[in-house]
Amino acid sequence: MDLHIFFLPFLAPGHMIPMIDLARLLADRGAKATIITTTENIPLIRPTIDLANSSRHRQIELLAIPFPYSESGVLEGHENLTTFPNPDVTPEFYTAINMLEAPFAQLAKDHHPDCIISDIFYPWSASLAHDLGIPRLIFNGTGFFCNVVVGAVGRLKPHENVTSDEQAFVVPEVPHRIEMTRSQLPDFITGASTYFLKQLGDSHRFNYGMIVNSFYEMEHDYIDEFKERANIKIWHVGPVSLRNQDLHDKLVRGDKASVDCDRCLSWLDAKKPGSVLYICFGSLGRFTRTQLCEIASGLEASEHPFIWVVRCGGELSEWLPEGFEERVIRKGRALIISGWAPQLLILNHEAVGGFVTHCGWNSCMEGASAGLPMITWPLFAEQFFNEKLIVDVLRIGIAIGVKVCCSKEEERMMVGREDIRRAVNELMGNGEEADGRRERASGLGKMARRAVEEGGSSYNEMSRLIEDLLNLKAGKIQSSKVGE
Numbered sequence: 436m437d438l439h440i441f442f443l444p445f446l447a448p449g450h451m452i453p454m455i456d457l458a459r460l461l462a463d464r465g466a467k468a469t470i471i472t473t474t475e476n477i478p479l480i481r482p483t484i485d486l487a488n489s490s491r492h493r494q495i496e497l498l499a500i501p502f503p504y505s506e507s508g509v510l511e512g513h514e515n516l517t518t519f520p521n522p523d524v525t526p527e528f529y530t531a532i533n534m535l536e537a538p539f540a541q542l543a544k545d546h547h548p549d550c551i552i553s554d555i556f557y558p559w560s561a562s563l564a565h566d567l568g569i570p571r572l573i574f575n576g577t578g579f580f581c582n583v584v585v586g587a588v589g590r591l592k593p594h595e596n597v598t599s600d601e602q603a604f605v606v607p608e609v610p611h612r613i614e615m616t617r618s619q620l621p622d623f624i625t626g627a628s629t630y631f632l633k634q635l636g637d638s639h640r641f642n643y644g645m646i647v648n649s650f651y652e653m654e655h656d657y658i659d660e661f662k663e664r665a666n667i668k669i670w671h672v673g674p675v676s677l678r679n680q681d682l683h684d685k686l687v688r689g690d691k692a693s694v695d696c697d698r699c700l701s702w703l704d705a706k707k708p709g710s711v712l713y714i715c716f717g718s719l720g721r722f723t724r725t726q727l728c729e730i731a732s733g734l735e736a737s738e739h740p741f742i743w744v745v746r747c748g749g750e751l752s753e754w755l756p757e758g759f760e761e762r763v764i765r766k767g768r769a770l771i772i773s774g775w776a777p778q779l780l781i782l783n784h785e786a787v788g789g790f791v792t793h794c795g796w797n798s799c800m801e802g803a804s805a806g807l808p809m810i811t812w813p814l815f816a817e818q819f820f821n822e823k824l825i826v827d828v829l830r831i832g833i834a835i836g837v838k839v840c841c842s843k844e845e846e847r848m849m850v851g852r853e854d855i856r857r858a859v860n861e862l863m864g865n866g867e868e869a870d871g872r873r874e875r876a877s878g879l880g881k882m883a884r885r886a887v888e889e890g891g892s893s894y895n896e897m898s899r900l901i902e903d904l905l906n907l908k909a910g911k912i913q914s915s916k917v918g919e
């Protein structure tokens with residue numbers, strides 16, 4: 436029996452990229468996958484889908500729906516969060532997201548999918564699937580540790596018992612001792628941003644289950660804990676990024692790379708194994724020029740070779756320290772990528788030995804899959820929770836020390852060059868601690884790769900997911916959440 440799945444990714448790279456990986460994984464296992472996005476987001480996905488279709492018998496379909504500019508008030512050309520000055524989703528963008536329901540519903544009526552896998556940010560897909568009488572599964576963009584800790588903080592409110600934003604509190608009822616401060620909590624917990632939350636909460640009533648980009652060996656305590664509390668089915672099928680083993684897949688994933696592939700590879704090939712540091716703050720992480728200059732100085736002072744992905748308007752020469760280009764770039768010690776980097780290609784090159792990350796969940800998973808120790812530099816959203824997993828639970832990272840969760844670069848605390856130099860030397864250097872961290876990271880990378888191989892934990896979860904969906908389709912099992 437065939438399974439036809441509709442995929443509905445949210446319009447930001449950190450959501451679209453892993454859902455495309457997931458669609459490809461399900462297509463590999465025999466499902467027909469149809470991905471729906473808005474017109475201007477099609478070119479970001481099309482090359483990946485064309486590659487996948489050229490090498491497989493099954494077709495993955497990509498369908499476009501128009502973005503409702505005039506009705507929502509979003510300015511032309513802003514169909515993806517990367518085009519906004521900061522990562523906060525504006526009310527107009529939310530309006531547009533809600534307006535996608537009608538054209539999506541029409542496609543669903545025309546194509547008769549057996550199931551919808553929706554991003555968590557489309558609450559309306561819940562009632563739509565319910566009306567169509569098919570299951571709706573959500574793809575949760577973050578991991579179990581984050582879900583459990585957010586759940587505990589939301590439920591027990593330990594942050595309300597401290598007297599200042601900087602005073603640490605211990606997160607109660609979680610498997611490890613996790614200390615945080617109120618300043619590290621995102622708006623959706625402290626209550627400053629309630630828009631959408633009610634809708635999200637309501638939509639959970641109609642979830643058949645939740646798919647998570649994680650693997651058992653990485654977060655088993657938190658997976659067990661989460662499963663105990665959740666009243667829906669859960670499948671952990673990651674790291675989904677490991678679907679991209681082919682060089683071409685890595686080069687087109689998410690967007691066209693802003694660096695020549697051959698140049699990037701020959702630069703890396705010329706470096707010693709494990710000697711290069713890769714620095715990237717995701718698809719939305721921006722900094723002030725003063726902070727960028729500080730990062731440049733810290734990296735230069737560390738004396739390690741590095742690849743740094745920079746997202747800023749204007750020329751590098753406008754903010755790089757005086758003489759940096761001659762001393763560092765022209766001498767071949769650094770490669771700066773202005774724009775989109777082929778992250779998986781770089782992380783998995785043997786010359787790379789460390790990763791400075793903003794702790795977006797995909798980057799955490801990709802760094803862990805590559806077996807790399809990390810310097811954690813969270814910026815906003817749930818990134819501070821992910822930092823705790825990397826640093827305190829898995830012990831494969833060093834925290835750079837930021838304490839304030841903040842989406843606007845001009846309001847963020849400054850990290851000085853000396854702190855950056857120290858962290859880089861600690862991560863990339865030798866000694867018992869650095870070696871231990873490297874060993875743990877490398878072990879985790881091996882477990883990640885095993886998890887997605889045939890017979891591995893995530894592979895088996897994927898089999899369970901497909902079996903469940905097929906049984907549902909055949910009417911062999913009923914879900915109280917579907918059609919209730």
Ligand code: UDP
Pocket residue numbers: 448449450452453688689715716717718719720744774775776777778779794795796797798799801
């Ligand atoms: N990414 C990339 N090149 C870049 C920036 C990001 O390939 O220059 C990819 C990265 O590999 C990851 C995704 O974009 O898959 C970013 O997701 P993440 O959750 O790490 O962070 P976000 O961008 O959502 O903050």
